[in-house]
Amino acid sequence: MGEKMTTASQNIPVRLAGRRYALSIGCGHTPSLGKTFKQADWGNLAIVLTNPTIRSKAARQVMASFKKARVATQLLTVPDTERSKSMSSLSRLLNQLAGSVGPGMRPVLVLVGGGVIGDLGGLAAGLYKRGIPYIQVPTTLLAQVDSSIGGKTAVDLPQGKNLVGLILQPKYVHCDTAFLKTLPERQFRSGLVEAFKSAIIGDTQLFGLLERRSVEQIRKSPSDLRTIVSRAARVKVKVVELDEFETKGIRMKLNLGHTFGHALEAAVNYSSVYTHGEAVAIGTVVATRIARSLKLISAGEADRIVVGLDQLGFPIRVGRKIKRTVLYDAMSKDKKWTSGAHRWVLPRRVGQVVVKDGVPVRMVRQAIESVME
Ligand SMILES: NC(=O)c1ccc[n+]([C@@H]2O[C@H](COP(=O)([O-])OP(=O)(O)OC[C@H]3O[C@@H](n4cnc5c(N)ncnc54)[C@H](O)[C@@H]3O)[C@@H](O)[C@H]2O)c1
Numbered sequence: 001m002g003e004k005m006t007t008a009s010q011n012i013p014v015r016l017a018g019r020r021y022a023l024s025i026g027c028g029h030t031p032s033l034g035k036t037f038k039q040a041d042w043g044n045l046a047i048v049l050t051n052p053t054i055r056s057k058a059a060r061q062v063m064a065s066f067k068k069a070r071v072a073t074q075l076l077t078v079p080d081t082e083r084s085k086s087m088s089s090l091s092r093l094l095n096q097l098a099g100s101v102g103p104g105m106r107p108v109l110v111l112v113g114g115g116v117i118g119d120l121g122g123l124a125a126g127l128y129k130r131g132i133p134y135i136q137v138p139t140t141l142l143a144q145v146d147s148s149i150g151g152k153t154a155v156d157l158p159q160g161k162n163l164v165g166l167i168l169q170p171k172y173v174h175c176d177t178a179f180l181k182t183l184p185e186r187q188f189r190s191g192l193v194e195a196f197k198s199a200i201i202g203d204t205q206l207f208g209l210l211e212r213r214s215v216e217q218i219r220k221s222p223s224d225l226r227t228i229v230s231r232a233a234r235v236k237v238k239v240v241e242l243d244e245f246e247t248k249g250i251r252m253k254l255n256l257g258h259t260f261g262h263a264l265e266a267a268v269n270y271s272s273v274y275t276h277g278e279a280v281a282i283g284t285v286v287a288t289r290i291a292r293s294l295k296l297i298s299a300g301e302a303d304r305i306v307v308g309l310d311q312l313g314f315p316i317r318v319g320r321k322i323k324r325t326v327l328y329d330a331m332s333k334d335k336k337w338t339s340g341a342h343r344w345v346l347p348r349r350v351g352q353v354v355v356k357d358g359v360p361v362r363m364v365r366q367a368i369e370s371v372m373e
């Protein structure tokens, strides 16, 4: 608690077949980004993509750092909404890139923002001229522990989220936890759920830390924040290293809490009734209850997960306003469900999850009923 601001940073390597890049995690180390860019020689034009909310905050610091290092920059913005992850904004962005890049320039997209900017910009980088390099500069907690890592890029279609995309790794991820100071409280909490999820997937020490802290304590402590971001990031890196293209059934573990979470988000039309993290928190309770019914997890460990979520102030029940019929209807549209696999990611204990096929519908219903108010 109360640790002074520091500019020290740590690098986490991401080792993939034939390629390697670093995640640099620090607090207040953004002034060094331009120099890192120049030394690595990823390109000679940094095209910073952001939104109007972040432009005056993190993006300004990023631009200043490039200017100090005498790297040429351009600034592009997209509106601050999930709707920026659409084919029309992708097409607009590609047109802007074509207009910004002069002959002889080696452009690099620098994505300063949350998951929306990262997903849209990463896809544009993969498509423009058959691929230009990009760098992630995540500014939300969700983006720092989750979406900026692993190379998944996408835009949404009217038929569903993330339906058009590529798996394409960035050259570098610059993660400055000082950016999180201006993040609205609810966004911060939402991102923290993903860190909690990562702890269940593979880090008992991180889980222990989250059990001992309140959200307010974490927000006020730069050292806790750095520990949480770097430990959660490591869990995701490890999973991605083992299964970059999601072909081995390992990367799916990152979907803990997301099967029911997605159904809940769909049931409220992706409105602000539930943030993504809140829906995943309740989804984690559902998964834990299913694991308990299957006797995969002990009562004590299952309680730790539910109590941990509750103590951090995350929702663990679905409010009365949500109609069961709408919720079950949303569940029935889930591909993992309708394909007959009845596949769930379930906790075995804190620090270990399994992917389980053939989960009986009756148990799923029981678990869902247990979270309905
Ligand atoms: N690629 C992946 O692996 C992956 C993983 C998880 C989620 N996602 C995607 O990520 C998206 C959600 O990302 P998100 O939660 O970061 O949402 P977001 O990008 O919409 O950002 C949330 C809000 O916070 C604001 N904001 C961002 N940084 C800020 C800062 N430092 N200070 C103040 N305000 C700030 C944004 O302007 C926005 O209003 C979804 O589209 C989801 O599909 C992708």
Ligand SMILES: [Zn+2]
Binding pocket: 194, 258, 276, 280
């Ligand atoms: Zn998620």
